[in-house]
Amino acid sequence: GGSSVGGGRSGALSPSLVTGEVQRIDVNPPKGTRDFPPEDMRLRNWLFHHFREVSRLFGFEEVDYPVLESEALFIRKAGEEIRDQLYCFEDRGNRRVALRPELTPSLARLVIQKGKSLSLPLKWFAIGQCWRYERMTRGRRREHYQWNMDILGVPEVTDISGSILIAEAELMASIVAFFKRIGITESDVGFKVSSRKVLQEVLRCYSVPENLFGKVCIIIDKMEKIPIDEIKRELNATGLSEEAIEELLQVLSIKSLTKLEEILGGAGEAIADLKQLFSLAEKFGYSEWIQFDASVVRGLAYYTGIVFEGFDRDGKLRAICGGGRYDRLLSTFGGDDVPACGFGFGDAVVIELLKEKGLLPELSLEVDNIVCALDHDLQGVAATVATKLRDKGLSVDLVLENKPLKWVFKRAARIKAQRLILVGNTEWQKGMVVVKVLSSGEQYEIKLDELE
Numbered sequence: 001g002g003s004s005v006g007g008g009r010s011g012a013l014s015p016s017l018v019t020g021e022v023q024r025i026d027v028n029p030p031k032g033t034r035d036f037p038p039e040d041m042r043l044r045n046w047l048f049h050h051f052r053e054v055s056r057l058f059g060f061e062e063v064d065y066p067v068l069e070s071e072a073l074f075i076r077k078a079g080e081e082i083r084d085q086l087y088c089f090e091d092r093g094n095r096r097v098a099l100r101p102e103l104t105p106s107l108a109r110l111v112i113q114k115g116k117s118l119s120l121p122l123k124w125f126a127i128g129q130c131w132r133y134e135r136m137t138r139g140r141r142r143e144h145y146q147w148n149m150d151i152l153g154v155p156e157v158t159d160i161s162g163s164i165l166i167a168e169a170e171l172m173a174s175i176v177a178f179f180k181r182i183g184i185t186e187s188d189v190g191f192k193v194s195s196r197k198v199l200q201e202v203l204r205c206y207s208v209p210e211n212l213f214g215k216v217c218i219i220i221d222k223m224e225k226i227p228i229d230e231i232k233r234e235l236n237a238t239g240l241s242e243e244a245i246e247e248l249l250q251v252l253s254i255k256s257l258t259k260l261e262e263i264l265g266g267a268g269e270a271i272a273d274l275k276q277l278f279s280l281a282e283k284f285g286y287s288e289w290i291q292f293d294a295s296v297v298r299g300l301a302y303y304t305g306i307v308f309e310g311f312d313r314d315g316k317l318r319a320i321c322g323g324g325r326y327d328r329l330l331s332t333f334g335g336d337d338v339p340a341c342g343f344g345f346g347d348a349v350v351i352e353l354l355k356e357k358g359l360l361p362e363l364s365l366e367v368d369n370i371v372c373a374l375d376h377d378l379q380g381v382a383a384t385v386a387t388k389l390r391d392k393g394l395s396v397d398l399v400l401e402n403k404p405l406k407w408v409f410k411r412a413a414r415i416k417a418q419r420l421i422l423v424g425n426t427e428w429q430k431g432m433v434v435v436k437v438l439s440s441g442e443q444y445e446i447k448l449d450e451l452e
């Protein structure tokens with residue numbers, strides 16, 4: 001149904017007839033951005049519905065922040081890619097602003113702003129559009145939506161048996177719950193888990209100053225993405241000795257906790273933390289989903305402890321999600337430090353994964369009723385019928401023009417209407433309307449007040 005777009009309307013003179021040729025605008029969205037026409041919007045809403053449901057099940061509250069932030073929020077000097085690709089500009093008030101590339105700094109800003117009025121621990125989630133300005137050399141997207149979950153105020157309580165990493169374990173449990181809801185299992189994806197304390201302990205052996213820590217992490221995060229010689233060169237440039245670099249790269253290739261213990265010794269916090277986390281994973285029932293992998297550092301400078309990332313076991317896709325502990329972020333903004341951990345989960349890779357696995361849901365427009373007046377002078381009655389049904393919570397597609405029945409049936413099929421309600425003179429004389437159940441073809445007349 002529906003007339004073909006862009007022409008065929010009588011009466012209005014198109015501009016070109018009046019003022020000469022009108023240059024057609026570029027109808028595509030800006031480079032690197034997407035429209036969400038109905039079919040894509042249904043898939044996005046389906047995905048976000050599962051993000052929200054899991055957040056609800058875990059007792060998290062939804063928050064949001066402006067997509068536009070002060071540029072200063074994202075200026076970190078650790079050489080992060082997210083900094084190089086900041087979508088920043090000067091506004092009409094000569095302020096340096098940026099489209100947020102991530103949500104965590106906004107969370108930190110709001111927590112500092114709210115200060116003592118917040119009771120800890122707090123568990124917040126957000127689903128927000130994030131931006132980057134990447135030279136379109138690689139034709140990649142410049143925006144995506146990210147689901148974030150953060151727990152603030154739960155420290156890595158270090159008791160006799162090492163830190164209780166229940167907050168990190170809880171966050172991974174929420175991601176596992178999400179994957180299960182959409183049909184993804186541990187045979188499809190896993191989590192690589194490590195701690196930045198592994199790096200810290202190695203760097204301390206070589207008395208590398210703390211302020212280099214973030215930079216070294218960012219360089220190491222580029223492993224697999226740039227050649228190892230480039231990694232070594234960049235590490236060298238930060239002042240690390242050849243020996244320190246060799247030891248670092250050797251430790252980063254470790255994939256078992258036992259091996260790590262042999263190298264680092266059992267005294268350090270890294271080992272205790274990771275052992276704790278793996279035993280908590282057992283309690284949550286997702287041991288099969290996680291594995292230790294010392295090479296995971298994540299590409300954000302502010303992580304200080306456990307870090308993790310979701311990966312597809314076929315190795316075809318980029319990281320699906322990632323997160324970790326960031327106990328010092330608030331103090332870098334001049335706030336009091338609040339222990340924190342969280343993750344980000346983008347809306348793009350997970351859809352590629354679902355396509356790979358044949359798990360994309362079939363989503364279509366479903367309408368309960370299509371209501372149609374058979375005569376033009378019954379259009380008002382049709383509106384009354386539609387309102388009655390809508391007040392009962394039943395959706396109605398009200399036919400808005402005088403269309404032949406053939407057209408109405410075609411549209412009813414396209415919008416998957418359950419019932420066709422016809423308002424005709426003969427029946428209306430008796431206060432009745434005709435109901436046609438489209439699946440069965442069953443047809444009957446009914447008084448308007450009995451319609452439900």
Ligand SMILES: OCc1cccc(Br)n1
Nearest residue numbers: 130131132141142143144
């Ligand atoms: O995950 C990096 C990132 C940040 C902002 C926008 C896009 Br697309 N990607």
